Amino acid sequence: ETGVTQTPRHLVMGMTNKKSLKCEQHLGHNAMYWYKQSAKKPLELMFVYSLEERVENNSVPSRFSPECPNSSHLFLHLHTLQPEDSALYLCASSQESGAYGYTFGSGTRLTVV
Amino acid sequence: EDQVTQSPEALRLQEGESSSLNCSYTVSGLRGLFWYRQDPGKGPEFLFTLYSAGEEKEKERLKATLTKKESFLHITAPKPEDSATYLCAVIYMEYQAGTALIFGKGTTLSVSS
Numbered sequence: 001e002t003g004v005t006q007t008p009r010h011l012v013m014g015m016t017n018k019k020s021l022k023c024e025q026h027l028g029h030n031a032m033y034w035y036k037q038s039a040k041k042p043l044e045l046m047f048v049y050s051l052e053e054r055v056e057n058n059s060v061p062s063r064f065s066p067e068c069p070n071s072s073h074l075f076l077h078l079h080t081l082q083p084e085d086s087a088l089y090l091c092a093s094s095q096e097s098g099a100y101g102y103t104f105g106s107g108t109r110l111t112v113v
Numbered sequence: 114e115d116q117v118t119q120s121p122e123a124l125r126l127q128e129g130e131s132s133s134l135n136c137s138y139t140v141s142g143l144r145g146l147f148w149y150r151q152d153p154g155k156g157p158e159f160l161f162t163l164y165s166a167g168e169e170k171e172k173e174r175l176k177a178t179l180t181k182k183e184s185f186l187h188i189t190a191p192k193p194e195d196s197a198t199y200l201c202a203v204i205y206m207e208y209q210a211g212t213a214l215i216f217g218k219g220t221t222l223s224v225s226s
Contacts, residue, residue: 094210102214
């Protein structure tokens with residue numbers, strides 16, 4: 001375990017389903033992130049929460065909805081997804097300065113059928 | 114447009130055969146460059162941060178260097194356990210807490226015994 005825990009590890013959902021991804025860190029970090037990793041593509045930044053405030057929404061479709069109820073928890077709510085949304089969704093956290101890089105979770109492998 | 118390009122895309126080495134991975138970047142005013150290692154089915158693991166041209170960091174068989182245009186990850190006498198995908202990223206935005214990173218596609222290294 002890296003200190004950032006993501007659940008579930010695997011998720012299969014239909015296009016009409018609603019599901020949520022959960023991320024938890026107890027490292028005392030003040031910033032949390034959602035990244036999408038697809039085959040043959042670089043990691044794509046989706047959302048950034050800095051001091052529990054959303055500061056970045058990188059042109060992400062509204063079918064993805066983030067939530068950060070406190071500095072230790074981050075959610076990604078999913079609804080009416082498309083097959084092309086199938087990917088590895090990674091949560092990360094970092095200290096205030098980001099100087100030591102991110103600590104990533106192991107990711108949720110999402111398959112949309 | 115800020116970009117990170119890694120080469121080669123894949124690299125196969127024999128155990129003990131040293132080599133280098135390349136990360137070239139175009140970003141106005143580099144604020145930090147990161148190297149990560151990612152094993153299959155896991156999130157990326159932080160390796161190094163570099164801030165200024167001429168800086169070097171070492172960890173076991175890995176050594177990262179930085180110039181004004183690119184970074185190299187040198188692998189000396191690699192072992193099979195060094196097999197992984199190596200990711201390079203640069204800071205393109207800083208927040209009150211945390212940073213946003215642009216990642217390259219990565220170099221997948223395979224070391225055979």
